[in-house]
Amino acid sequence: MSISIQHLTKSFGSYRALDDVSLDVPEGSLTALLGPSGSGKTTLLRILAGLEFADPGGARILFDGVDVAQIPAGDRGIGFVFQHYALFRHMSVAENIGFGLSVLPASQRPPRKEIRERALDLLKRVKLDGLQDRRPSELSGGQRQRVALARALAVQPKVLLLDEPFGALDAQVRKDLRRWLRQFHDEIGLTTLFVTHDQEEALELADQVVVMRHARIEQSGAPQEIYDQPRTSFVYEFLGEVNKLPGDRYIRPHEIELKFAADEGVDLTGRVHRLFVAGPIARMGILPDSPAFQEIEVWAPREQVREMALTDGDLVGLRFPTFPRLPLKS
Amino acid sequence: MSLRPVTSESLPVRIVLIACAVGFLGLFLLVPLGLVFVEALRRGGSVFLAALTDRHALSAIRLTLFAAAIAVPLNTLFGIAAAWLITKFRFKGRTWLLALIDLPFAVSPVIAGLVWALIFGAQGWLGPWLAEHDIRIIFAVPGIVLATLFVTFPFVARELIPVMEMQGTDEEEAALTLGAGGWQIFRRVTLPNIRWGLLYGVLLCNARAMGEFGAVSVVSGHIRGKTNTLPLHIEVLYNEYQFSAAFAAATLLALLALLTLGLKSLLELRLGSHSSIRH
Numbered sequence: 001m002s003i004s005i006q007h008l009t010k011s012f013g014s015y016r017a018l019d020d021v022s023l024d025v026p027e028g029s030l031t032a033l034l035g036p037s038g039s040g041k042t043t044l045l046r047i048l049a050g051l052e053f054a055d056p057g058g059a060r061i062l063f064d065g066v067d068v069a070q071i072p073a074g075d076r077g078i079g080f081v082f083q084h085y086a087l088f089r090h091m092s093v094a095e096n097i098g099f100g101l102s103v104l105p106a107s108q109r110p111p112r113k114e115i116r117e118r119a120l121d122l123l124k125r126v127k128l129d130g131l132q133d134r135r136p137s138e139l140s141g142g143q144r145q146r147v148a149l150a151r152a153l154a155v156q157p158k159v160l161l162l163d164e165p166f167g168a169l170d171a172q173v174r175k176d177l178r179r180w181l182r183q184f185h186d187e188i189g190l191t192t193l194f195v196t197h198d199q200e201e202a203l204e205l206a207d208q209v210v211v212m213r214h215a216r217i218e219q220s221g222a223p224q225e226i227y228d229q230p231r232t233s234f235v236y237e238f239l240g241e242v243n244k245l246p247g248d249r250y251i252r253p254h255e256i257e258l259k260f261a262a263d264e265g266v267d268l269t270g271r272v273h274r275l276f277v278a279g280p281i282a283r284m285g286i287l288p289d290s291p292a293f294q295e296i297e298v299w300a301p302r303e304q305v306r307e308m309a310l311t312d313g314d315l316v317g318l319r320f321p322t323f324p325r326l327p328l329k330s
Numbered sequence: 331m332s333l334r335p336v337t338s339e340s341l342p343v344r345i346v347l348i349a350c351a352v353g354f355l356g357l358f359l360l361v362p363l364g365l366v367f368v369e370a371l372r373r374g375g376s377v378f379l380a381a382l383t384d385r386h387a388l389s390a391i392r393l394t395l396f397a398a399a400i401a402v403p404l405n406t407l408f409g410i411a412a413a414w415l416i417t418k419f420r421f422k423g424r425t426w427l428l429a430l431i432d433l434p435f436a437v438s439p440v441i442a443g444l445v446w447a448l449i450f451g452a453q454g455w456l457g458p459w460l461a462e463h464d465i466r467i468i469f470a471v472p473g474i475v476l477a478t479l480f481v482t483f484p485f486v487a488r489e490l491i492p493v494m495e496m497q498g499t500d501e502e503e504a505a506l507t508l509g510a511g512g513w514q515i516f517r518r519v520t521l522p523n524i525r526w527g528l529l530y531g532v533l534l535c536n537a538r539a540m541g542e543f544g545a546v547s548v549v550s551g552h553i554r555g556k557t558n559t560l561p562l563h564i565e566v567l568y569n570e571y572q573f574s575a576a577f578a579a580a581t582l583l584a585l586l587a588l589l590t591l592g593l594k595s596l597l598e599l600r601l602g603s604h605s606s607i608r609h
Binding site for chain 2: 050075079086088151152
């Protein structure tokens with residue numbers, strides 16, 4: 001299902017959570033709503049789900065061209081996965097997954113046995129077979145996450161909405177589950193939106209990244225487009241480490257070329273400040289000799305750092321091969 | 331010098347502290363409770379039984395049960411509704427409503443009784459109209475039920491609000507997105523989550539409904555066999571120097587208290603082992 005959001009505004013009292021937001025989500029895409037806390041991304045997701053309502057006015061939310069503003073949450077054809085999973089704690093895993101089917105009107109409700117079978121089926125698809133009789137409290141975070149996903153999928157939604165799906169998990173589980181979700185999405189092809197404040201997660205997982213800030217959409221586009229052509233300084237700074245040079249110019253640490261101070265074509269010289277080589281690349285801070293510059297973060301191949309035999313306090317030269325871009329607007 | 335955890339006291343200090351606590355409890359709680367039973371049985375089992383099967387005693391027991399049978403279910407409904415409203419919705423006047431629920435705790439029960447007397451009594455606002463239509467509320471059973479209702483109003487709501495507050499609205503919202511209707515959400519998601527807290531609240535509400543003295547005393551009129559509840563009956567007997575009979579009746583209330591406490595501990599055990607940890 002494709003989604004079209006037009007001129008959406010939402011206030012909580014005097015606080016404006018969304019300010020004239022418009023966005024198109026193509027059918028079958030995986031879209032990330034990315035932003036710091038308070039940027040309005042979760043509110044947007046909840047309005048799509050029908051858990052919150054936009055301020056009256058010109059706002060329109062179209063699912064496949066149909067305005068859903070008056071349609072209650074349960075009839076919108078959405079599956080929602082909550083940040084803390086919101087599993088029914090007094091029900092077994094199978095009962096949780098079957099809940100959406102068991103509350104259907106009697107005329108559409110499948111028999112009890114079939115509901116359980118469908119639940120077991122879904123459990124298999126999220127790779128948790130055998131856990132059907134456990135309680136949510138007996139599962140790990142990653143398992144709960146997948147039960148919540150299976151529960152949302154049981155009602156055969158046309159859109160999947162996930163609120164900070166990996167927020168409460170530890171780093172390793174997070175990575176695994178992220179990959180798994182991408183694969184899962186590619187298999188079932190369900191239009192999916194997820195909220196995150198983790199830029200790495202958004203860039204790695206999504207087809208379309210929507211960067212939000214202060215109740216507005218700052219920029220949206222494909223991950224690479226957003227990363228390579230940030231339109232504002234905020235997007236530049238939010239999407240990963242960046243150096244701000246005098247005159248509001250930006251350059252990412254890996255775009256800077258590290259040289260000896262006496263080499264040709266050096267734009268700036270400075271001293272290595274805190275060299276950090278434990279990892280795939282060497283990271284260091286450079287304290288520039290020119291007082292116009294602040295400390296500059298530089299990432300270089302470890303190999304190069306070893307060949308140059310760099311240690312803290314060494315004098316080095318920096319070259320900006322792609323000369324620092326100006327943001328289009330600030 | 332040997333090291334010991336900063337939180338543990340030396341042995342003599344511990345003994346003194348424990349002795350103080352146990353002594354205080356014994357002196358002010360256990361001894362009086364024991365005395366009730368001793369006094370009740372002082373003149374033998376037959377006197378004890380006679381006091382309990384006395385016509386007026388039975389009528390008092392019936393009235394107490396009757397008032398509780400009305401007040402407890404009604405306040406259970408009110409309590410659930412109020413707790414639901416306060417914890418699942420954000421609206422203007424929410425804190426005001428919260429304070430209002432506590433009013434019966436804050437106000438002296440005597441005042442609660444007087445309020446009803448002021449409204450429905452012979453000299454009260456509605457007194458003349460009620461007299462005209464031959465409806466008796468004060469010095470009659472309806473007054474007693476009203477007073478009991480008022481005094482026991484906060485118990486269920488007060489017990490449920492923290493439980494529901496802690497559980498938040500996530501599960502209800504999840505049920506909503508899965509297509510459940512309001513009643514389905516309440517019956518299948520909310521109610522199972524609050525059932526132990528609810529039972530606990532009902533228990534406390536019942537104990538108070540049966541034991542209430544002050545408010546009921548004001549509106550009852552103390553008509554023997556008609557408007558005396560068990561606590562009032564005990565007072566009448568006591569004032570008439572029928573100590574054994576008074577204490578015999580008092581054992582019933584004491585037993586009710588013990589039963590409530592026992593069930594309460596049992597529930598707390600369950601609540602403790604069942605309160606699932608989130609995340």
